[in-house]
Amino acid sequence: MAGMEELCQQNQTLQAQVQDLTRNHRRDAYPLQTAPEFQPFSEAIAVVEIPESLRTLVLDSYDGTTDPREHLAIFNTKMLINGATEQLKCKLFPGTLKNGALTWFSSLPPRSIVTFSDFSQHFLSQFSAKQANQITSASLFNIRQKSGESLKNYLFRFTNVFMQARNKDPTICTEAFENGLSAGPFNEDLPIRHAQSLDEIRKRAAPFIIQEESNRLKADRDKEERARHQTNQPRRTDPFTDRGNL
Known part of the structure; x- marks a missing residue:
């Protein structure tokens, strides 16, 4: 009986070792992949730091159910008063979004926000009630x-x-x-x-x-390099034309 118990114990130990090896093999064969970082801003906008004076600025929020033009007009007015640049407006505007509007922003392709003009136009187009019904x-x-x-x-x-x-x-x-x-x-x-x-x-x-x-x-x-190369090429001379100019 003691021999049977020892055999069962060895069998359980062996099964545990096989399971560990299987898990390690799967982990090595199929390494975990991390999702790309969400970054909708262009590189030029992403590196812009928000001044401390604008970090505490109170801005109205927008959830996608009201007039987007009114929200954008209020936002632009506050940005004008505080002297915010176009790039800062791109960084600050998403902070005013919530619910459906925030979901829309979170789905934007990477590096797709290049200017605030384009960003705001996409925003207005997105939340036009007339288009939503079509x-x-x-x-x-x-x-x-x-x-x-x-x-x-x-x-x-x-x-x-x-x-x-x-x-x-x-x-x-x-x-x-x-x-x-x-x-x-x-x-x-x-x-x-x-x-x-x-x-x-x-x-x-x-x-x-x-x-x-x-x-x-x-x-x-x-x-551009080909265009510069062609511009720097020496002008070919026509021997007959040049002879006539002598």
Whole structure:
């Protein structure tokens, strides 16, 4: 009997060791991935620090159910009085949002806020009551990424429309987004593992948007360098023309 108890104990110890090895293998094979940090501001805006005098400024809040123009007018008036720059307005305005308005802001693509003018226009478009009553599920499937439109802009535009839709079913949202996406790296990535929500789409799109922006900047740089090179090229002379000028 003692031998059987010792054998059972050894068997339990062995099972525990196998379970530990299995867990370690899974952890090594499938390392945990942290979600990209939410950063909707451009790099130029992100580095701007809010002065202490504006940190304690009391601002009216907005939940997405009232007139967005009135809220924006009140905000702009306070910013004018306090001498806030356009970049500071971008940093301070999200602090006035709550409920549905804050949810909209939290869904913005990374680095999509470049100027306060564009930011405020997207805000006004988003919370227009007239538009909110016109968005249906069929409208979402009619959205297409335009020729030459960046992934960032398409995601921004789709998000604006989706947040106005009466039916915010996540399945309809992800299918409509993928339906309107143009051919490209992100379009090839999404079908491999279909997204379950717009938030997942936004997170998975982040590295593709960064890569796209990097390629665009390098293409612009190369274009400028070619233009400078052509400008610095010595002018070719025509021997017949030059002979006539002698």
